[in-house]
Amino acid sequence: MQLLSQCYLFKGLSESQLLRLSEITKEVQIQKGRFFMKEGQQAEELFVLKEGAIELLTKVETGFDLPIAIFRNPGDCTGTSSLVEPYIYSLNSRCVEDSRMIVITKTALKKLMQEDHELGCTVMRNLAQQMLDRLKETRQELKVHFKTIFRSTQQ
Amino acid sequence: MQLLSQCYLFKGLSESQLLRLSEITKEVQIQKGRFFMKEGQQAEELFVLKEGAIELLTKVETGFDLPIAIFRNPGDCTGTSSLVEPYIYSLNSRCVEDSRMIVITKTALKKLMQEDHELGCTVMRNLAQQMLDRLKETRQELKVHFKTIFRSTQQ
Numbered sequence A, B: 001m002q003l004l005s006q007c008y009l010f011k012g013l014s015e016s017q018l019l020r021l022s023e024i025t026k027e028v029q030i031q032k033g034r035f036f037m038k039e040g041q042q043a044e045e046l047f048v049l050k051e052g053a054i055e056l057l058t059k060v061e062t063g064f065d066l067p068i069a070i071f072r073n074p075g076d077c078t079g080t081s082s083l084v085e086p087y088i089y090s091l092n093s094r095c096v097e098d099s100r101m102i103v104i105t106k107t108a109l110k111k112l113m114q115e116d117h118e119l120g121c122t123v124m125r126n127l128a129q130q131m132l133d134r135l136k137e138t139r140q141e142l143k144v145h146f147k148t149i150f151r152s153t154q155q
Helices: A002-006 A015-022 A106-115 A117-154 B002-006 B015-022 B106-115 B117-154
Strands: A025-030 A035-037 A045-051 A054-061 A064-071 A092-095 A099-105 B025-030 B035-037 B045-051 B054-061 B064-071 B092-095 B099-105
Touching: A002 A015, A002 A045, A015 A117, A045 A106, A054 B117, A064 B117, A099 A106, A106 A117, A117 B054, A117 B064, A117 B117, B002 B015, B002 B045, B015 B117, B045 B106, B099 B106, B106 B117
Parallel strands: none
Antiparallel strands: A025 A099, A035 A092, A045 A099, A054 A064, A054 A092, B025 B099, B035 B092, B045 B099, B054 B064, B054 B092
C-alpha cells in the first residue's frame, strides 16, 4: 500500500481507497533484459516498479530505438495506456535489471473507478497532469530541433 | 448545450450534467488577430470554439513561433491547462478570424467536478486520452527528426 501511494497516479487517494486498490494488485518478477510491454499491443496491465529498473523505448526504425526514460524509483509506473482508450501501449518497456513489479489489470482498475468515481476522478486527474507534463517535455525537445533548423537558415 | 456535447472533454456526460455545465459558461467575442491565451501565464479559463477559427502556437525563439494547430470546428477547445496543476498555459492562442467562444472558468469547473465526481471522472478521462493522443503525435514528429539524423549518419 505504501508503494502504491508513491505512484503519481494514486496521489491524493485516501487510506481506504489505497487499501481497496491494493486488493486488486499482484506482484511479478521480471528478469533483466525482458520486454514486458510492446508498442502497438493491447494495453491490459499497468506496472508499478517495486525493485529494479526499467527502460522505455520507442522504435524509430529497424536497428534504432529511441530511449524515452529509465525508471529506478519505487512507485515509478508504466503502462498507463491501459487506463485510456484505445488501450494500446505506445512504448516498449524492458527491465534493465532483475525487477519486481506490482501489476494492476485494466479490467479491475476500471471496475474500481466505476464503483468509486471520486477515486476515478483523482486517478484520471493525476494521469492527465502527467500526460500534459510529458507533452510539454516532448514539445521542448521538438523545439530544440526546430531551433537548430531555424538558426541554420539564418546564417 | 449542444455545442458543449461536441467538445471532446464533455463526451459521455448525461443531459443533466451538460445542463449544469452550461450554467457555468459565458459567451465572448474575440476579434481576429487577438491573442487570448499566453504561454506561461496563469490558466484561468477554458475556451470552446462556437464560431470562427483559432491558432495555437509555441514560441521557439524571438521571431519564430511554431504553429501547433488550427481549430475551426464548433466544439474544438483550448486552454485545458486550466484543468490541471500547475494551471499554466503551455501555448499561445490567437483568433485567425473574428470568433465567438464559450468560456468556462477554472474555479467554476473545479467546483462542479467536486460536486459531481462522476462528471469529474469523465472529463478527466477525456482529457487524459486527448493528452496521450497529442503526446503520441508529438513523439511521432520527433521521430521524423531523429530518423533524418540517423539516416544521415548511416550514409
